[in-house]
Amino acid sequence: MPVWQNAHKLSIEVYQVTVNLPRSEDYGLTSQIRRSSNSISANISEAFGRKTRKDKAHFYSIARGSAFETQNHLLYGNKIEYFEDDFTKRLIDEYSLLIFDLNKLISYLT
Numbered sequence: 491m492p493v494w495q496n497a498h499k500l501s502i503e504v505y506q507v508t509v510n511l512p513r514s515e516d517y518g519l520t521s522q523i524r525r526s527s528n529s530i531s532a533n534i535s536e537a538f539g540r541k542t543r544k545d546k547a548h549f550y551s552i553a554r555g556s557a558f559e560t561q562n563h564l565l566y567g568n569k570i571e572y573f574e575d576d577f578t579k580r581l582i583d584e585y586s587l588l589i590f591d592l593n594k595l596i597s598y599l600t
Contacts, residue, residue, distance in 0.1 A: 491538065493591045497531035497553070500584055504560065511572055519572070523563035529556040530588070537595075547599040554592040561585050 504527040508520045530553045537549035561582050568578040 491534065493588065493595065494531055494534045494538070496584075496588055496591070497534055497557075500560075500581065500588065501527040501531055503581065507573065507577065511567075515572075519563060519567055523560060523567070526556045526559040526563060529553070530560070534592075543599040547596050550592050550596050550599070554589055554596070557585050557589050557592065 501524075504523055508515075508524055511520045533549045533553035533556065537546045537553070540546045540549060564573060564578050564581055564585075567573040568575065
C-alpha cells in the first residue's frame with residue numbers, strides 16, 4: 491500500500507535525524523518521536539490485516555493520531571533548535587499528506 495510505504499519511509503527519516511540528538515533526550519524527545527512515527531506504519535499494517543471495515547477504520551484512525559503526534563514532536567524539536575526549519579517544514583508537510591491519505595481511507599470505510 492502506498493500509504494504504508496510513505497509512512498515507513500518517513501519513520502526511517504525520523505529515526506535518522508534523531509540519531510544525532512543529545513543523549514539527554516534518549517528517554518524524552520528521541521524515544522517519543524521514534525515511537526509515534528513508527529506507530530503510524532505499524533497501525534496501517536494492523537488495519538490491513540483486519541477483516542471488518544470498522545476494525546480497519548479504527549487502526550487507520552490510530553495511525554492518523556500518531557501522525558499528528560509526530561508533527562507535534564517535530565515542531566517541538568524545531569523550537570528548541572534540534573531540527574532545522576526547512577527539514578521540519580518538509581516533514582510536517584509530508585505528514586500532512588499522509589494524514590490526508592489516511593482520512594480518505596477512513597472516509598471510504600465509514
